[in-house]
Amino acid sequence: MELTGAQIVIECLKEQGVDTVFGYPGGTILNIYDELYKHSNEIKHILTSHEQGASHAADGYARATGKVGVCMATSGPGSTNLVTGIATAYMDSVPMVAITANVAVNLLGRDSFQEIDIAGITMPITKHNYIVRDVSKLAETIRNAFRIAASGRPGPVLVDITKDVTAAKAVYNKVVPEPIQRKTDEITEDDIKKAIGLITKSKKPFIFVGGGAVISEAHDELKEFVDKVDAPVADTLMGKGAYDGTDSRYTGMLGMHGTKTSNLGVTECDLLITIGARFSDRVTGNAKKFARHAKILQIDIDPAEINKNVVTHSSVIGDIKEVLKRLNEKLSKQNHKEWIAHIMDLKEKHPLRYNQDTLTGPYILEKLYEVTKGDAIITTEVGQHQMWSAQFYQYKMPRTFITSGGLGTMGYGLGACIGAKVGSPDKTVINISGDGCFRMNMNEIATATRYNIPIIEIIFNNHVLGMVRQWQTLFYDQRYSNTNLTDKVDFVKLAEAMGAKAYRIHSKDEVESVLKEAIALNEPVLIDCIIDSDDKVWPMVAPGAAIDEVFSEEDLKNRQ
Structure with missing residues (x-):
C-alpha cells in the first residue's frame, strides 16, 4: 500500500x-x-x-x-x-x-x-x-x-x-523483524582453551565485571562461572547487578572510589578475569601499575576494547552470555579456599564507613535499601551521590542501577528515572541526585506530574557541587572556585509548584517514615535531604595513583 x-x-x-x-x-x-x-x-x-x-x-x-x-x-x-x-x-x-x-x-x-x-x-x-x-x-x-x-x-x-x-x-509493505542474533562468530575453540588454561593454573584469580555482562543478560551464567572459578568478584559502576551484590564473594566496586578490598585484591591477584569491562581510567588509576602481578584474561564483545587501555595476556571475543556458557561447559570446579579466606579477611578489615552521628547520603541509601528490600530501580545523576549509590545500595539483579558512567552527565538521572518507570511500571523507581545536578534538568519534574509518573526524586542537598568541592579540598588547597550553591532556591516549593508532593528532611529519625510515605503515595515525589557540605566519598584513589594506594578518611588523618 x-x-x-x-x-x-x-x-x-x-x-x-x-x-x-x-x-x-x-x-x-x-x-x-x-x-x-x-x-x-x-x-x-x-x-x-x-x-x-x-x-x-x-x-x-x-x-x-x-x-x-x-x-x-x-x-x-x-x-x-x-x-x-x-x-x-x-x-x-x-x-x-x-x-x-x-x-x-x-x-x-x-x-x-x-x-x-x-x-x-x-x-x-x-x-x-x-x-x-x-x-x-x-x-x-x-x-x-x-x-x-x-x-x-x-x-x-x-x-x-x-x-x-x-x-x-x-x-510500504510490512516486514516482521528478524530476531537479533547473539554475536558468536569470533568465539574460537583456541581462545576458549587458552582461557581455561589460564583459569586452571591460577592460584589467586579475581573476576572483574562490567556493563557488558548486564547488556548480555549473563546474570545466571556469571553466577555459575564464579562458582566454578571460586573467585572473588568486583564490578564497575556500569556492572552493578550483573553479579549479586549481597553474595559473600562480592567485594564491591573497583577503582577511584572502589573498596579497599577490591583494589587491594585486584593488585594481589595472579589472574584478572575481566568480563564486559573496558578498563576506563577511573577503574585502573595508573594503568602501568594496574593488576601488575596478574595475567589478564579479557572477555568482550568488541575487539576494539582488547589491548586498548590495558594489555591483556589472552582474550575471548563474543557475546558474554555465549562465551560464559562455553566456558562453563568445559571448566571443572576450582578450589581457592585460602585465597577466598584472605579476601574475606580484607573485607572484614576494610568495610565502608561513614559518619553515624548525623544525616548523610550513605545513611539515606542504607535506609532506602532497607525500606525497598533492595527491590527497586535506582537511577542517579553524577557526583558524590552517584558514588554513594554505588557503594551503599546493594544491587542483586541487572538493570536495577541506571547511571551515566562513561560521559558522566549531570542532569541525566531525572529523565532516565522517568523512562525507567515508564518501561518498568511495576517497579519502584527512585532517582538519587545532588542539588547541583537537580538544577540541570529539574524541569522534568513537570513531565512526571503531567503524566502522573510515580517516581521519587531524592536530593542530597549539601549546597555545593560536592564532588568538585571534594577535589578542591584535597588537591586545590580549599580554593572553592564557583562550587558554593548558597542561594535562595527552595526545591520543596519548586516541586510543589510543578505539581509534585515534596518533603524536606534534616535528621536521621525522619528518613524512614518519609521514604515509606513517598513510596506508598504512588505519585511524583521530591525529598530534599539537607546534608553537610563537607561530606566526602571514601575511600579514594588520587588521580594518577595506583589503585592499591587507595586511602580512607582515617588514612588521610594519620598522614596529616
Whole structure:
C-alpha cells in the first residue's frame, strides 16, 4: 500500500514493537507528530520538558527494559538538544534510535531556518546515522537503525528525515523483524582453551565485571562461572547487578572510589578475569601499575576494547552470555579456599564507613535499601551521590542501577528515572541526585506530574557541587572556585509548584517514615535531604595513583 513518509515512520515503529516514544514536536517534524496523534492508542508519546530530557528518558527506558529506546525532536535546536543524551548512550552502549526531522531537501545547505547538519554533528557519538532524502528508502533505513542499535555492542543510531520526505508517498509493505542474533562468530575453540588454561593454573584469580555482562543478560551464567572459578568478584559502576551484590564473594566496586578490598585484591591477584569491562581510567588509576602481578584474561564483545587501555595476556571475543556458557561447559570446579579466606579477611578489615552521628547520603541509601528490600530501580545523576549509590545500595539483579558512567552527565538521572518507570511500571523507581545536578534538568519534574509518573526524586542537598568541592579540598588547597550553591532556591516549593508532593528532611529519625510515605503515595515525589557540605566519598584513589594506594578518611588523618 502507498503511505506518506510520516505514516511509514509510525508503521515501522509498530513493526519494531515500540510502545513508547519520548520527544518534543516542532515545525519540520509535524507530519510525524500528526500521525502519532492518530496512533496514540498504539504508541504512547511522552512530552518531556526539554529535548535533552527526552533523550535521557529513552536511554533510561532502554537500560531498564533491554529494548531499544526511542526519542524524537524537530530540526535545529530541537535536534542539537538531543546531542548530550545521544553521547551519554554511546559511551555506555545503550540501544537507542533518535528520530529527527530536517528542512526540505531543496533547503538543505542554505542556512535555512532551523537547519542543522545533525548527522554530521552526531557522527562521532553514534554507531551509525542517516539522513533520509528519498521516501522510498525510509522504511529500510528505520529497520536498519533498530537492527544496528540492538545488535552486537549496542548503541545509539540517529535517523534524520527531511520534511518533504515525511509528506511524500511510497509503497510500504510490512516486514516482521528478524530476531537479533547473539554475536558468536569470533568465539574460537583456541581462545576458549587458552582461557581455561589460564583459569586452571591460577592460584589467586579475581573476576572483574562490567556493563557488558548486564547488556548480555549473563546474570545466571556469571553466577555459575564464579562458582566454578571460586573467585572473588568486583564490578564497575556500569556492572552493578550483573553479579549479586549481597553474595559473600562480592567485594564491591573497583577503582577511584572502589573498596579497599577490591583494589587491594585486584593488585594481589595472579589472574584478572575481566568480563564486559573496558578498563576506563577511573577503574585502573595508573594503568602501568594496574593488576601488575596478574595475567589478564579479557572477555568482550568488541575487539576494539582488547589491548586498548590495558594489555591483556589472552582474550575471548563474543557475546558474554555465549562465551560464559562455553566456558562453563568445559571448566571443572576450582578450589581457592585460602585465597577466598584472605579476601574475606580484607573485607572484614576494610568495610565502608561513614559518619553515624548525623544525616548523610550513605545513611539515606542504607535506609532506602532497607525500606525497598533492595527491590527497586535506582537511577542517579553524577557526583558524590552517584558514588554513594554505588557503594551503599546493594544491587542483586541487572538493570536495577541506571547511571551515566562513561560521559558522566549531570542532569541525566531525572529523565532516565522517568523512562525507567515508564518501561518498568511495576517497579519502584527512585532517582538519587545532588542539588547541583537537580538544577540541570529539574524541569522534568513537570513531565512526571503531567503524566502522573510515580517516581521519587531524592536530593542530597549539601549546597555545593560536592564532588568538585571534594577535589578542591584535597588537591586545590580549599580554593572553592564557583562550587558554593548558597542561594535562595527552595526545591520543596519548586516541586510543589510543578505539581509534585515534596518533603524536606534534616535528621536521621525522619528518613524512614518519609521514604515509606513517598513510596506508598504512588505519585511524583521530591525529598530534599539537607546534608553537610563537607561530606566526602571514601575511600579514594588520587588521580594518577595506583589503585592499591587507595586511602580512607582515617588514612588521610594519620598522614596529616
